[in-house]
Amino acid sequence: MRPLQEEVVAARTRGRRCILRLAVVLPIFVGMCGTAPGHADNDWKIEELLSRFAYFNQSGFGYQSQAGPGPKGSEDLHVWNPAFYLRARQNEKVEHTMVVPVDIITSASTDAIDVMTSASRTNETITFDITTRYEEPADDTMSFRYGFHLEEWYRSVFAGFGYARELAEDNATIAMNVNGYVDVFRPYGPFGGLQPPGDKRDTRGALNANLEVSQILSRTTLVKAGYGVTWQAGELITPWNSVPVGCNAEVTACLGRTQERFPNRRLRNAFSGLLAQHIPVTHSTLRLHYRFYFDDFDVRAHTMKVELYQYATPRAYIRASYRAHHQNSVYFWTRAIDLVDFDPTAPRTADSDLAEFWAHEVGGKLMIYVDPNASVHRVDVGFTRYWRTNDLIVDVVSLGYARLF
């Protein structure tokens, strides 16, 4: 049997080639479809094509990271994220949409293999998320969702079913859907090998159900409200995350680390609401979002977001947005474990994402519609800054292009 490091490198090379092949082939396939004639009723026709490229620059520190300089390690990473969306009509009643995001991530801090062996400095992922909608009769829409996600050490498949009904002359819509996910992954632990040793793969699953109601309140006002529940089971940890052990009072020096440990069940709930108000006098739109989340890890979170869209010309608008999020920690979060009280079977995590914090986000975007040759083209450029009160900053620059056929 080959050593683990060689096996890891070989698996990563195979996965990287596969993902890059898919990323190259997909746009070519989409381009070929876009040139196909769409005159007859039963011919496939591309109706909408979106593409977006985003670059993420993250910096910060978290106790789960071993990337140094101290027990609170670096969380620096960069992400290049091209994404594609395609909407195609098969016939009058059947429509398909496909979303394909690709992530190319430098993950020196989060990837335990990098920390221990420098076997890889990047991680690539790709997702195919396909939804087929069937509309019959006119007010009823059934949808089937299916797809998969590939990472070099991780595979996931998902499928779902949805139903939506238009009510009151299309003034209201009620929609519900149920989704299932199965994840299979190699549990690379915080010390570079499989954790526990010999454990070739771990699994987890999730079931998710949602109910959503949207309602037109006036010629300029729309509201939407929703509730969703997710039940997870299996190995829920991020396997390479570690918890400092035997530290001084300031957690600046520690004797060692251990792997994080979670309960193997989690029930999540979220209520959400949206109010969208168009203001004709100023040619602007105000959107207010609110979300309340709670789960059985004792997390309670409130999220508020406000967006203002302002048309500068009939073909261009700017958007300003602000988002605030507050959460308390999971009940087993800690900066470090005391050796005296150490219970190896007790849940524990030092993941900064699961701590108590406030998160703020401000963003701006410029959208321009251009319309040559009776086709609609749209380009946009945006910037977002996300920062947390526990040492994390993410800057996102994005560039988008859309075409309606």
Place this chain on the structure above:
Amino acid sequence: MSRLLGVILTLSVVSGCVTVSAHEREYLADPTMQPVVDLLEERASRQLHRAREAAGGGDATAAGGGCGCTN
């Protein structure tokens, strides 16, 4: 939570009295008034938050599934 439910119920009751016909929906047809304004941007934004906050999922998407970076 009870307040939120109250708001939802109130809006549902009030909205029952209003019907906006198709030809009166000029403003509602504006791209900025759609339930989702930019699908790819919203998906990327949700992914950013889902991977960095403990409160992901439950609203139209599951957490802990479909991605190796969930919380």
